[in-house]
Every structure is written in C-alpha cells, then in structure tokens.
Amino acid sequence: MTGIEPLAAITSSALQLAGPMSSSTPVAGASGFGDLLVRGLQNVDAKIGKADALMQSFAKGEPIPLHQVTLALEQARMSVDLAMEVRARLVEAHRDFMSMQV
Template identity: 50%
Template sequence: MSAAGIAPIAAVGTPPLALPITDVVAPAAASRGQGFVALLMQGLQGVDAKLNAADTLVRRFAIDDDVPVHQVTMALEEARLSVELAMQVRGRLVESYRELMNMQL
C-alpha cells in the first residue's frame, strides 16, 4: 500500500481483457474446423473464471476485512458485464440460427 493507504491500480486490478488476434484462435484448430467452437468455449471459460473470482472475493470479504470493498465491487461488475456479453452473444447466435432455418432453398 502507498503512503495514502490506497493500493496502486496494478496491484488491485486484473490484466486487460484485450487479447492479440493471434491468441484468439489457434491456426491448427481453425484448419480442423474447430476455430469457432474453440472461440466460444474460450469465452465461456473466461466468464466462468470471472464469476468464480468474484464469488471468491465476496466470500473472503464476508469472512475477513482484508479485502477492499472497491476490489469486490470491481470483480462483481466485471462478472456482471461478462455474463451480459455472453447473453448478448447467445441471443445473436439464436437469432442467426432462426434466420438460417427460415431461409428457403
């Protein structure tokens, strides 16, 4: 902690969410036709990780007083936004599937 009693941002936060495009889908997986599935699974695993991290922080905060409130709040908000994004993606996928099924050949 610094002299003012506030931890530096780097010590509190998580790494940025942005991934290089080359890390999103492995070329070998894309050539086998698994690129889209791997991308969706990676996203869902990320959402699950954020939910687990937020749950762990909330439990630690309830038991101990060593977890700062702002850290718990940020973890909960990241988890909420991740779930909201996953629901938006799911909605778009379902909408696209219905559109494809309604196409006439």
C-alpha cells in the same frame, strides 16, 4: 425418380465429384468458432468464480478492499451480459438461417 437419397449418400457423392482435397494443413494455433465460444464461456466462468471467492473472503472479514470486490462483481456481471447477448445473436442467426428458402 426413386425417392429421397440419404444425406450421407449425397455428401459422399458430392465429395467424389469435388476431387481430391487440398493437402494444406491448418495453421498451428488456429481454432474453430466452437473453440472460441468455449474459451469465452470459460473466461466468464473464471470471472464469476473470482468474484465469488472475493465476496466470500470479504464476508469472512479478511482484509480485502471493497473496491476490489465491487470491481470483480461488475466484471463478472458485464461478462455474463455479453455472453447472453452473444447467445441471443446466435439464436437469432440460427432462426434466420432455418427460415431461409432453398
């Protein structure tokens, strides 16, 4: 035994053994998990921005109903809470994955 092979060498030899890749192309509009997370965070950011803008407009005395401001603030809070829960679950899954015996 000569030692541990670099990961790139192992990956390339495994791909050679696997044979040619399938020629199927990804479905149009399909996105990965990372894209889903990015869109979710952009949505949270948009809700926070909307709530902030409504709150500032209300504070300036513009004719904005209080219930709209309250609703926007609550939607932003719930979005942040959901994002934090997703983050906690992802961190927990990562820890579980890293502690697995191989």
